[in-house]
Amino acid sequence: EVQLVESGGGLVQPGGSLRLSCAASGFTFSTYWMTWVRQAPGKGLEWVANINEDGSVEQYADSVKGRFTISRDNAKNSLYLQMHSLRAEDTAVYYCARSESYSYGPWGHGTLVTVSS
Amino acid sequence: QTVVTQEPSFSVSPGATVTLTCGLSSGSVSTSSYPSWYQQTPGQAPRTLIYNTKTRCSGVPDRFSGSILGNKAALTITGAQADDESDYYCVLYIGSAIWVFGGGTKLTVL
Numbered sequence: 001e002v003q004l005v006e007s008g009g010g011l012v013q014p015g016g017s018l019r020l021s022c023a024a025s026g027f028t029f030s031t032y033w034m035t036w037v038r039q040a041p042g043k044g045l046e047w048v049a050n051i052n053e054d055g056s057v058e059q060y061a062d063s064v065k066g067r068f069t070i071s072r073d074n075a076k077n078s079l080y081l082q083m084h085s086l087r088a089e090d091t092a093v094y095y096c097a098r099s100e101s102y103s104y105g106p107w108g109h110g111t112l113v114t115v116s117s
Numbered sequence: 118q119t120v121v122t123q124e125p126s127f128s129v130s131p132g133a134t135v136t137l138t139c140g141l142s143s144g145s146v147s148t149s150s151y152p153s154w155y156q157q158t159p160g161q162a163p164r165t166l167i168y169n170t171k172t173r174c175s176g177v178p179d180r181f182s183g184s185i186l187g188n189k190a191a192l193t194i195t196g197a198q199a200d201d202e203s204d205y206y207c208v209l210y211i212g213s214a215i216w217v218f219g220g221g222t223k224l225t226v227l
């Protein structure tokens with residue numbers, strides 16, 4: 001069974017940094033693109049970033065470009081999202097998802113990031 | 118800035134058919150937009166329903182179908198059931214390695 005478990009969320013001050021992790025199991029992690037998607041409280045889904053199988057290709061939404069970095073460690077079956085210069089509008093539940101055939105899924109249950117002073 | 122448009126809300130009677138759409142603020146949706154559809158109930162992670170316009174994910178009931186209707190992607194639920202009451206999101210590839218979700222449609226079954 002595919003499992004994706006996010007961690008690393010929490011409360012951070014504006015301008016601060018945070019690193020999210022996503023532990024993957026139940027599939028051959030190194031053969032899939034992976035994705036981060038976020039959802040602000042009471043709002044819709046927002047695509048954040050993609051990374052290809054070996055980490056050589058990264059794609060970002062304009063809203064996070066230059067502040068967030070997606071990465072992966074295939075030896076540890078783990079996906080990461082390093083977030084810098086955090087803003088109040090980055091407050092959201094962050095989901096990791098496997099990417100296949102230009103779609104996303106399965107999904108993790110998400111980790112909440114709150115940016116507030 | 119390209120916006121992906123969805124109906125904010127829709128209401129359907131049990132057993133009826135409903136079609137939700139996913140469009141672009143400028144331009145038309147095609148199979149090259151690789152539309153996919155997701156269902157989300159409050160407090161839960163999204164669930165993938167349809168990808169590549171019309172391919173149903175494993176385990177998704179066949180009452181859910183995807184298509185291109187005119188210049189939009191469409192998700193049709195044939196014979197809506199009470200537990201189809203959810204938020205539905207589409208996502209489109211708009212080019213230049215950018216993906217954009219629609220704002221979502223809140224479907225009420227009553």
